[in-house]
Amino acid sequence: MTDVLAQVAIIGGGPAGLIAAETLIEQGVSVNLYERMPSVGRKFLIAGKGGLNLTHSEPFPEFLKKYGERETELTPYLTKFGPTQIQQWAKQYGINTFIGTSGRVFPVGMKAAPLLYAWKTRLIELGVTFLFRHEWTGFAPDGSLIFKHGDQTLIKKYQAVLFAMGGASWSRTGSKGDWVPIFEAAGIKVDPFKPSNCGFDVLWTDHFKSKFDGNPLKTIQVGLIDAKGELIQKKGEFIVTNAGLEGSLIYALSAKIRSGIEQNGQTTIYLDLLPDLSTEELFQRLSKERGKRSFSSFLEKTTGLNGVKLGLLWEFIPREDLANPEKCAQAIKHLPITLTTPHPLEEAISSAGGVDFEEMDDRLMLKKIPGVFCAGEMLDWEAPTGGYLITACFATGVAAANGILSRLKHQ
Ligand SMILES: Cc1cc2nc3c(=O)[nH]c(=O)nc-3n(C[C@H](O)[C@H](O)[C@H](O)COP(=O)(O)OP(=O)(O)OC[C@H]3O[C@@H](n4cnc5c(N)ncnc54)[C@H](O)[C@@H]3O)c2cc1C
Structure with missing residues (x-):
């Protein structure tokens, strides 16, 4: 039996999924956020260990160049939500930022935990429903989502879905890249994952x-x-x-x-x-x-x-x-x-590869599966360390959420 639930499901509680949840719920859309791990933002927390580098302060044209071959695709999203917006966003959670000597932007205190805690708390207050230990495992024949939760199999249907399941490095944080075969079976082209920002x-x-x-x-x-x-x-x-x-x-x-x-x-x-x-x-x-x-x-x-x-x-x-x-x-x-050889993907800070931009329209909706959107590191782009990774995860999370909003309005 398929349940018809809240309007939108987000799969993945990293920065891309969380900012999308915030954007949607602020516009009155009910959100169920599914996360396979017992908590959200594990990679975000890891990123905060050596100093959370949120973004970069260099001139915007220089900033955009850091996305290399994907500069053109990402520019519209980063223009709407980029380095300035991410700093304003952190400030609303009481976290001021500062510019380090290299131009990198960090939260005062350098850590991710206070920001993540304030963020999660507000999302709960706004009414986002977090479903932990829920692992998305595929699509049912009618397009519904299938989840594994303990020994239960759940089938859920939503008006729109956002996948924000991350790349494929540091798999212990939950981003394992194991969604790739499911996407490929649905006819979605995914560029193979490769280590990026690696030794x-x-x-x-x-x-x-x-x-x-x-x-x-x-x-x-x-x-x-x-x-x-x-x-x-x-x-x-x-x-x-x-x-x-x-x-x-x-x-x-x-x-x-x-x-x-x-x-x-x-x-x-x-x-x-x-x-x-x-x-x-x-x-x-x-x-x-x-x-x-x-x-x-x-x-x-x-x-x-x-x-x-x-x-x-x-x-x-x-x-x-x-x-x-x-x-x-x-x-x-x-x-x-x-x-001679890149160090293993598992050890890399981020991954190159992911869902091919050709598969999505400019709202980041999959052309072959209307109503299904993607954001974050699971898309096929890469960038160096320096805050470019988190910024693009936020930018695409916001863009996909706005895409969902415009689709819901026209339904
Ligand atoms: C050591 C390290 C340091 C870093 N430092 C920085 C930094 O300082 N600045 C910077 O910009 N970037 C940094 N990064 C990179 C940055 O953390 C990532 O690019 C970012 O977290 C990716 O966000 P995301 O939302 O796309 O995915 P993720 O943060 O990877 O989140 C994806 C979520 O989806 C969940 N998920 C996956 N599959 C399923 C499924 N089937 N069902 C349910 N849930 C699922 C995962 O459990 C995970 O919680 C660092 C990364 C590492 C490893």
Whole structure:
């Protein structure tokens, strides 16, 4: 027996689902929010552990560029609900934001928990019904939703449905990507999930690994040639690990590194270990008389390089080349490191891939299943860390909710 219930069902209680619930209930639409886990916002909470980066303060045109190949598709949604709106939204929950040195925007206090608590409390007050431990498992033949709840199977029908089930990394937060086969069986094209904002393997020697695992590399520039043959250069920092390289600068380039590996089996990045010194200046310094000093201490004294930066030179450049001032200066400014494999999807901060934008109209409704909308990380876009992920989840959640509102009005 199929129950006809509240007007809208939202599947998934991450930022995309929660902001959609808020948008709908504020317009008087009753919302049932289904969540497979015993609570909502688990990935949002994890995101808050290292400091919840809500959005970014750079000029809007620059901000939009961070969505790469999906800039065009996401621009209308981010224009309606973007960096400014997300900060105003946080403020209504009593959470002020501040801009960090890199332009990233954080809530004062950095944590996600106070914001999530205030948000959930208000949604309950407004009348959103949360159904925890309810896992959506598929569509019934008449299009109704099938849920598993303990050992019960429930079949529910709604006037509109929003799927906001997330990507496929950090599956312990509930976003497992296991909805993909169900969507594909319904004829919806889903681009395979791939790790995004992830680390990459490097074949270090055992000596280098044992000495430098966990060492940060600061004030560094990375260059790489992308698939279009363009040179991309970025300054920042990252960490050397046993397996390879991790951290914000590598994450920012992860889409390009990954696609290079897909095409050529590996991607070479070029490190500028001293971006504030020119090759010429280095050459002059390295051409000085060494005297009785060991080569290592001469290198350290003349260039200021030490620790892991010096370790990288020894790891990749033959000793005789380091003894040659011209070659050594060139190596310091352009040190090649080959990255072989992205770290597993499970460990990645986010996932690339998801529901193809061709499958949805501009309200984010599935063209093949009218009345069914999608939002958040489950759509096929990716962006670097820096607040771009949460902002686009909010933007698409709001857009899908507005799409639902206009559909309900015209029914
Ligand atoms: C370590 C880490 C740090 C991060 N830091 C940041 C940051 O600082 N800034 C930033 O912008 N982004 C950050 N992110 C990314 C950000 O958290 C995600 O992009 C965002 O949470 C995705 O939101 P979403 O609503 O699309 O999906 P999710 O938050 O993944 O929520 C999806 C929900 O759907 C539920 N669900 C899935 N399938 C079903 C089903 N079949 N039935 C019922 N429920 C289901 C899941 O249990 C989950 O609760 C970070 C991510 C990680 C892992």
